[in-house]
Amino acid sequence: MPKQVDREARRRDVVDALFRVVVRDGIQRASLRTVADEAGLNIGSVRHYFAGQEELMRFAMRSMLDRVGDRLRRRIEEFGELSGLPAPRIRDCAVELLGELLPLDDSRRAEVTVLVDFSTAARTDPALDDLARETATATRALVRRILARLDTAGGLRPDLALDTETERLTSLLDGLAFTAVLRPDVLAAGTCATVLRAHVDDLGPATG
Numbered sequence: 218m219p220k221q222v223d224r225e226a227r228r229r230d231v232v233d234a235l236f237r238v239v240v241r242d243g244i245q246r247a248s249l250r251t252v253a254d255e256a257g258l259n260i261g262s263v264r265h266y267f268a269g270q271e272e273l274m275r276f277a278m279r280s281m282l283d284r285v286g287d288r289l290r291r292r293i294e295e296f297g298e299l300s301g302l303p304a305p306r307i308r309d310c311a312v313e314l315l316g317e318l319l320p321l322d323d324s325r326r327a328e329v330t331v332l333v334d335f336s337t338a339a340r341t342d343p344a345l346d347d348l349a350r351e352t353a354t355a356t357r358a359l360v361r362r363i364l365a366r367l368d369t370a371g372g373l374r375p376d377l378a379l380d381t382e383t384e385r386l387t388s389l390l391d392g393l394a395f396t397a398v399l400r401p402d403v404l405a406a407g408t409c410a411t412v413l414r415a416h417v418d419d420l421g422p423a424t425g
Contacts, residue, residue, distance in 0.1 A: 228266045231256050232277045240327045244334040249273065271344045278335050278348045282355070285328060289317055289359060299370035307372035308417050311363050315413055318356065318390050320397045321406045329394045360387045367420070374422050382420065389416055 234256035238247045249270055253263040267273040296310045320326035332352065339349030361383040367373045373382075393412060396404045 224266065228276065229280070231258070231263055231266060231273070232280050235273065235277045236281075236327065236331050239334050240330045244338050247274075274335075274338075274345060275348065277331075278345065281328065281331055281335070282348070282352060285317070286355065289314065292317065293362075299366055299372070302370065304372050304421055307367055307370045308421055311367055311372070312410075312414050312417050314363055315360070315386070315390060315417070316410060318359075319394055319406075319409045319413065321410055326398065326406075330398050333395055333398050356390070357383055357387050360390070364420075371422070373420050377420060386416065389413070 231252060235247055235252045238251055238255050242251075249263050249267075250260050252273065253260040256263070263273070267276065292314055296314070299307050299310060302310075317325065318329070320329040335345060336349050336352065339345035361379060364373065364379055364382055364386065368377070368379065389412070393404065393409045397406065397409050
């Protein structure tokens with residue numbers, strides 16, 4: 218009998234190969250042929266699972282968004298209720314969550330690299346624009362949710378405007394992520410973590 222192939226598993230294998238090509242060579246080199254070679258498949262097999270380059274790119278970008286989103290939701294659930302914790306510990310939780318969006322280790326660096334390349338490509342590719350917009354919107358929603366939880370738990374100064382702080386913090390995360398991926402010789406992962414920590418601590422209530 219012919220071997221049964223799990224269609225969704227094979228599509229994920231192709232997407233993982235696409236991510237490796239993007240991280241190593243850039244999105245401009247991620248053609249169906251190079252992705253097929255990376256996955257150890259012939260191009261006809263890749264076309265069996267994806268009608269063309271656009272479908273593959275959209276599926277890959279959606280997979281990346283879902284992967285990061287699911288991980289963040291799990292982390293938020295793990296932290297549980299923050300009220301009653303000391304303000305510094307509350308901010309520790311926020312830093313850990315927000316750090317998931319920064320290239321602080323090899324796994325997150327690969328994710329951020331892919332997202333940076335996709336977001337840049339979407340500037341001139343209408344086929345990716347809606348997903349790039351969704352990424353930007355989802356990042357802001359996540360940042361605002363974290364800040365709102367900090368505020369409710371007493372981890373923020375009472376005079377802060379959450380809408381303004383959401384944009385400030387989102388812009389900081391974007392700047393750190395893009396620079397650390399594009400110029401790792403200029404901005405190291407450790408510095409990203411230090412800057413994020415300093416910013417979140419500055420949002421806290423005065424002590425002493």
